[in-house]
Amino acid sequence: MHLPGGVARPITVYGTPVLHRPCAPVLRFDAELRTLVADLFASMAAAEGVGLAANQIGVDARVFVFDCPDADGVRRAGYVVNPVLEVIGTARSAFARRDTVVADAEGCLSIPTQYATLTRPGRARVTGVDVDGRLVAHAGTGTLARCLQHEYDHLDGTVFVDRLDEESRRQVLTAHERLAAAGGLPAWSAGAGSERNA
Ligand SMILES: [Zn+2]
Numbered sequence: 001m002h003l004p005g006g007v008a009r010p011i012t013v014y015g016t017p018v019l020h021r022p023c024a025p026v027l028r029f030d031a032e033l034r035t036l037v038a039d040l041f042a043s044m045a046a047a048e049g050v051g052l053a054a055n056q057i058g059v060d061a062r063v064f065v066f067d068c069p070d071a072d073g074v075r076r077a078g079y080v081v082n083p084v085l086e087v088i089g090t091a092r093s094a095f096a097r098r099d100t101v102v103a104d105a106e107g108c109l110s111i112p113t114q115y116a117t118l119t120r121p122g123r124a125r126v127t128g129v130d131v132d133g134r135l136v137a138h139a140g141t142g143t144l145a146r147c148l149q150h151e152y153d154h155l156d157g158t159v160f161v162d163r164l165d166e167e168s169r170r171q172v173l174t175a176h177e178r179l180a181a182a183g184g185l186p187a188w189s190a191g192a193g194s195e196r197n198a
Pocket of ligand 1: 107108109110150160
């Protein structure tokens with residue numbers, strides 16, 4: 001489920017408009033889509049990430065890739081086009097059983113090196129299609145469950161900080177802005193060196 005031969009592209013930073021609006025469904029299953037998926041894998045690897053959505057490399061398309069372990073430590077890599085997400089456990093439900101939601105540190109390549117604790121359902125499943133339009137499904141627990149939800153959120157224009165309480169959100173974004181202003185973003189970030197180009 002991994003498409004090789006891609007080229008790493010710069011990863012967009014929080015505040016870039018394409019990250020903050022829903023992405024468009026993929027309608028054409030052509031060479032361009034195959035290149036996009038391969039480039040997403042290459043970009044994720046270059047940034048040592050566990051997941052990456054198309055709008056994080058500036059492309060308005062409902063596609064994401066992942067490469068991370070599930071709750072049993074089994075590494076799973078794959079991608080999905082036009083995903084539909086199902087979760088088991090509802091973080092906001094007063095009736096949620098404790099074992100159905102998990103609080104853990106979460107971060108995002110579009111807000112590099114910043115982390116915050118976020119509670120999410122502990123199991124997730126996405127269904128969608130591959131680059132040839134064939135049906136695929138990916139289900140996961142642990143980091144994979146978190147990743148599937150995080151990447152799906154990206155395609156709806158939601159970044160993980162949007163799910164934090166106001167105080168935590170402000171802390172993460174303030175630290176991010178300071179790091180960016182100091183020229184401290186990683187080389188693979190589209191925001192790297194922006195203090196020199198501003
Ligand atoms: Zn992210």
